Amino acid sequence: xxxxxxxxxxxxxxxxxxxxxxxxxxxxxxxxxxxxxxxxxxxxxxxxxxxxxxxxxxxxxxxxxxxxxxxxxxxxxxxxxxxxxxxxxxxxxxxxxxxxxxxxxxxxxxxxxxxxxxxxxxxxxxxxxxxxxxxxxxxxxxxxxxxxxxxxxxxxxxxxxxxxxxxxxxxxxxxxxxxxxxxxxxxxxxxxxxxxxxxxxxxxxxxxxxxxxxxxxxxxxxxxxxxxxxxxxxxxxxxxxxxxxxxxxxxxxxxxxxxxxxxxxxx
Amino acid sequence: xxxxxxxxxxxxxxxxxxxxxxxxxxxxxxxxxxxxxxxxxxxxxxxxxxxxxxxxxxxxxxxxxxxxxxxxxxxxxxxxxxxxxxxxxxxxxxxxxxxxxxxxxxxxxxxxxxxxxxxxxxxxxxxxxxxxxxxxxxxxxxxxxxxxxxxxxxxxxxxxxxxxxxxxxxxxxxxxxxxxxxxxxxxxxxxxxxxxxxxxxxxxxxxxxxxxxxxxxxxxxxxxxxxxxxxxxxxxxxxxxxxxxxxxxxxxxxxxxxxxxxxxxxxxxxxxxxxxxxxxxxxxxxxxxxxxxxxxxxxxxxxxxxxxxxxxxxxxxxxxxxxxxxxxxxxxxxxxxxxxxxxxxxxxxxxxxxxxxxxxxxxxxxxxxxxxxxxxxxxxxxxxxxxxxxxxxxxxxxxxxxxxxxxxxxx
Numbered sequence: 001x002x003x004x005x006x007x008x009x010x011x012x013x014x015x016x017x018x019x020x021x022x023x024x025x026x027x028x029x030x031x032x033x034x035x036x037x038x039x040x041x042x043x044x045x046x047x048x049x050x051x052x053x054x055x056x057x058x059x060x061x062x063x064x065x066x067x068x069x070x071x072x073x074x075x076x077x078x079x080x081x082x083x084x085x086x087x088x089x090x091x092x093x094x095x096x097x098x099x100x101x102x103x104x105x106x107x108x109x110x111x112x113x114x115x116x117x118x119x120x121x122x123x124x125x126x127x128x129x130x131x132x133x134x135x136x137x138x139x140x141x142x143x144x145x146x147x148x149x150x151x152x153x154x155x156x157x158x159x160x161x162x163x164x165x166x167x168x169x170x171x172x173x174x175x176x177x178x179x180x181x182x183x184x185x186x187x188x189x190x191x192x193x194x195x196x197x198x199x200x201x202x203x204x205x206x207x208x209x210x211x212x213x214x215x216x217x218x219x220x221x222x223x224x225x226x227x228x229x230x231x232x233x234x235x236x237x238x239x240x241x242x243x244x245x246x247x248x249x250x251x252x253x254x255x256x257x258x259x260x261x262x263x264x265x266x267x
Numbered sequence: 268x269x270x271x272x273x274x275x276x277x278x279x280x281x282x283x284x285x286x287x288x289x290x291x292x293x294x295x296x297x298x299x300x301x302x303x304x305x306x307x308x309x310x311x312x313x314x315x316x317x318x319x320x321x322x323x324x325x326x327x328x329x330x331x332x333x334x335x336x337x338x339x340x341x342x343x344x345x346x347x348x349x350x351x352x353x354x355x356x357x358x359x360x361x362x363x364x365x366x367x368x369x370x371x372x373x374x375x376x377x378x379x380x381x382x383x384x385x386x387x388x389x390x391x392x393x394x395x396x397x398x399x400x401x402x403x404x405x406x407x408x409x410x411x412x413x414x415x416x417x418x419x420x421x422x423x424x425x426x427x428x429x430x431x432x433x434x435x436x437x438x439x440x441x442x443x444x445x446x447x448x449x450x451x452x453x454x455x456x457x458x459x460x461x462x463x464x465x466x467x468x469x470x471x472x473x474x475x476x477x478x479x480x481x482x483x484x485x486x487x488x489x490x491x492x493x494x495x496x497x498x499x500x501x502x503x504x505x506x507x508x509x510x511x512x513x514x515x516x517x518x519x520x521x522x523x524x525x526x527x528x529x530x531x532x533x534x535x536x537x538x539x540x541x542x543x544x545x546x547x548x549x550x551x552x553x554x555x556x557x558x559x560x561x562x563x564x565x566x567x568x569x570x571x572x573x574x575x576x577x578x579x580x581x582x583x584x585x586x587x588x589x590x591x592x593x594x595x596x597x598x599x600x601x602x603x604x605x606x607x608x609x610x611x612x613x614x615x616x617x618x619x620x621x622x623x624x625x626x627x628x629x630x631x632x633x634x635x636x637x638x639x640x641x642x643x644x645x646x647x648x649x650x651x652x653x654x655x656x657x658x659x660x661x662x663x664x665x666x667x668x669x670x671x672x673x674x675x676x677x678x
Contacts, residue, residue, distance in 0.1 A: 014380035021377065025368055100364035104381045105340040105357065172290060261343035265281055 004253070007107035015110050019117040037125050041081055048073050048194055067137060068225070074130050075224040076193035076217040079152070082123035083159050083213065084184050089115035090163025091180050094171050098267035108260055112167060116160055134224070141227040151219040151238055157245035158212060164252030171263050191217055212241040269353035270317035270432040270464040272338070276347035277311040279333055280304035304345070308333050308488045311347070317432075320465040322479035322496055324472075324503055329485040331468050335359060335437050338466065353432025353464075356382060358422055358440075367411035371402065371421050374410055378425045392428040399450070400424040419443045423451050433464045440469075452478065472500045473660030501657045508551045508654060531643040535573055535631045538608065539563040540648040542627065552618055553656035554666050560613040562629055564643075566603045572633040573600040573642070575611050580647075581664055582624040593634055619666040620653045627651070 027033045049070050093115045134140045170176040191213045208214040215237040222230045282302040284290045289301040308330040336342040339357040365374045379389035400420040419442045482499035484492040492499045541548045543559045576591025626647040633640035
């Protein structure tokens with residue numbers, strides 16, 4: 001584990017340069033360039049707001065902001081986009097870079113770091129915009145916002161762990177990449193992003209407690225929409241998810257370390 | 268010691284699973300392995316001293332690229348180990364994993380970073396890289412617009428921007444044009460003079476001989492020879508010739524099947540034509556090897572004259588050499604009784620042809636030419652291949668023996 005960290009540090013120039021190049025590559029050859037970082041999520045938010053805001057307004061109890069539903073949506077959708085963006089980048093990272101892996105010698109662990117870094121950059125851009133919007137509309141949550149940081153850390157650990165596991169498995173079983181898109185579709189609708197958790201019947205709510213992303217998203221919504229520190233029960237839930245994230249991180253890294261030698265032969 | 272490279276009992280096996288499910292089962296269920304091992308390289312041990320230069324030769328599939336990949340660490344060995352000391356730079360296959368959408372400059376930066384150089388180091392070397400690659404304004408164009416030669420130019424320039432302690436070069440340079448190859452060899456020589464260790468894979472015997480102190484012959488995943496380059500190349504050529512002859516004999520169709528055009532009034536007929544070296548039929552001959560062309564014929568009617576001739580043509584159909592028994596002053600065929608079968612042996616003490624593919628046309632006719640009476644004309648009666656032998660490198664269709672160079676300074 002220490003060796004992996006040292007490798008990444010030693011190759012930080014390559015990691016940093018690659019993240020910059022990956023970001024540039026996303027928009028190379030397009031007229032609008034980096035604007036596409038925002039256009040995608042903004043369009044999604046617009047669609048969901050138009051479709052669902054009337055349906056859901058009455059269910060968002062205790063919120064009187066004109067943008068209530070949009071803020072609720074962003075609080076869940078932006079971190080969720082970060083989560084899926086990380087997972088899909090990670091899952092494909094070794095397969096997509098097979099050319100580089102076959103021809104150059106460098107610590108392979110750099111590749112997942114680059115994938116997470118690129119996804120994180122995209123998220124930071126859109127999150128800063130969103131927070132700026134909150135500030136301008138006078139609904140900035142203030143210092144309560146800091147409560148979202150641990151949840152975000154847990155989320156990164158969870159997506160990195162799962163992503164590393166899928167990335168390694170995907171080299172040997174390409175089914176993983178196919179299946180993941182499907183799983184993420186289901187997972188999205190099983191997470192209270194578009195609808196509030198409270199609008200579900202009681203039995204469904206008690207089932208969703210077991211969805212780690214539902215725990216994280218509720219945490220974000222509590223901070224960003226209600227400007228409330230999550231209650232002790234929510235923190236306990238977060239601790240549970242953190243445990244799960246650590247397990248997934250361990251599983252992902254262990255699988256990676258066990259199979260990294262075989263990987264190039266298979267690509 | 269910096270620049271030392273040693274390989275100890277190195278082996279590489281690929282796992283072969285009967286199906287994807289078998290791999291999954293092996294991962295998840297305990298018990299016996301469900302794969303077979305396919306060894307592509309085994310028991311490879313050698314040491315390259317600092318400053319030494321070693322060439323690796325072998326046929327395609329002999330394991331050369333795998334060996335280099337194991338040494339550079341791109342692939343993990345299945346057994347044994349590789350020990351390297353000092354900074355290693357490797358120019359494996361074409362492209363070095365260049366990104367097609369990025370410019371030459373960006374790719375140079377990335378390749379440099381992959382080699383563990385820092386951004387300022389690379390930036391300071393960029394003008395020099397650009398100057399050496401000589402690709403002009405293309406340095407700022409995306410890599411997908413590059414020809415393969417330009418990619419090699421860039422790759423070599425970046426890889427050797429700083430002198431490594433060990434340089435590993437695969438076939439890569441063969442893609443470039445001659446001008447750039449010479450430039451690369453000059454730089455490699457300069458680095459060698461400064462004490463760099465070189466590991467070099469090439470199909471070009473001339474390059475191996477001039478750049479390397481030693482050569483290793485790989486065949487079927489093992490080391491067959493490890494000696495001075497000329498000795499190893501000799502052995503290699505013999506091995507190739509032997510293999511191809513063995514293969515040729517095994518699969519060769521009857522001579523009537525691969526025959527070319529036959530014409531003539533058949534008053535005398537060609538029965539069989541063979542090219543022999545050391546009294547064995549061959550399809551592959553080394554430059555300068557003594558050979559014998561053996562022609563069997565039958566005289567079917569009484570003829571005032573009978574001459575047998577042969578003509579060697581290159582693969583494009585140009586006449587390379589032709590003669591006949593009349594020109595060579597042999598009149599024995601004239602007195603051959605009707606119905607007799609005779610064998611005519613044409614001895615060629617040294618087949619001084621350049622490497623390439625050649626055909627032999629054989630004819631029976633009267634006197635000096637085939638224009639008067641053409642009995643049997645057999646176009647491309649056989650085809651053979653000439654491969655490089657121990658001689659010094661040369662180009663062209665013929666090897667002129669005894670060529671020397673002398674320099675005299677004007678008084």
